[in-house]
Amino acid sequence: MFKGIFITLEGLDGSGKTTQIKRLAKWLALHGLETVLTRQPGGTPTGDRIRALLLDSRGTGIAPMTEMALMFADRAQAIAEVILPALESGKVVLCDRFTDSTEAYQGGGRELGSEPVLALHKLICGNLQPDLTLLLLTDLEPSLERARNRNQRIDENIGPDENRFELEQEAFHRRVWEKYHEIAAREPNRVILIEGELSIDKVHERIVEAVAKLLKEKQVG
Numbered sequence: 001m002f003k004g005i006f007i008t009l010e011g012l013d014g015s016g017k018t019t020q021i022k023r024l025a026k027w028l029a030l031h032g033l034e035t036v037l038t039r040q041p042g043g044t045p046t047g048d049r050i051r052a053l054l055l056d057s058r059g060t061g062i063a064p065m066t067e068m069a070l071m072f073a074d075r076a077q078a079i080a081e082v083i084l085p086a087l088e089s090g091k092v093v094l095c096d097r098f099t100d101s102t103e104a105y106q107g108g109g110r111e112l113g114s115e116p117v118l119a120l121h122k123l124i125c126g127n128l129q130p131d132l133t134l135l136l137l138t139d140l141e142p143s144l145e146r147a148r149n150r151n152q153r154i155d156e157n158i159g160p161d162e163n164r165f166e167l168e169q170e171a172f173h174r175r176v177w178e179k180y181h182e183i184a185a186r187e188p189n190r191v192i193l194i195e196g197e198l199s200i201d202k203v204h205e206r207i208v209e210a211v212a213k214l215l216k217e218k219q220v221g
């Protein structure tokens with residue numbers, strides 16, 4: 001067992017994960033806990049190169065299996081270089097996306113199914129499981145609407161080039177959303193589902209509540 005604590009944030013694109021993870025990092029710091037903030041894909045020099053390859057909207061020729069393999073290549077590097085060393089030294093690791101994203105996006109969205117994702121997770125990630133996963137899922141219709149708006153902005157050439165997944169059609173986002181629900185129902189002890197159209201403050205409150213409970217269980221802080 002590691003001394004540290006491993007927390008992941010999950011959700012659809014535009015779910016506010018990045019804002020929330022930064023607020024949570026500040027909250028943990030205020031409570032005197034040393035925190036490492038990272039994201040997937042990316043978070044290491046090798047991972048940043050993999051991220052660029054994966055998210056470049058011009059890289060449209062990537063096959064679903066290649067995409068899944070690259071996500072795991074990125075993750076293997078992050079585990080070796082960032083996550084395990086931090087956990088071993090007793091830090092709190094906050095990771096913006098982890099294997100649940102691969103299950104939701106490649107398993108669900110790309111229809112590869114959960115089995116290959118879970119099998120690769122065992123093989124490549126040594127089945128490393130987060131202590132807690134905070135899953136931010138707004139209602140489906142508003143999140144589809146936000147994706148449509150983002151696509152329009154990207155079409156108008158204002159948006160960033162990191163948009164290959166955001167450009168996917170509604171059916172893809174719907175499958176991702178459904179797979180996330182499936183994961184939450186399968187692993188209720190690990191995954192805290194924060195659902196609905198909540199304010200940023202309300203989501204933060206729910207997150208802090210779940211994290212405080214975990215810290216208490218682990219007798220940290």
Ligand code: TMP
Pocket residue numbers: 013039040041055071097098099101102103105106165166
């Ligand atoms: P981000 O913008 O939240 O950093 O995520 C980048 C995109 O990569 C997002 O659209 C989700 C996608 N993704 C996958 O498809 N599979 C994965 O395993 C991960 C980690 C991300």
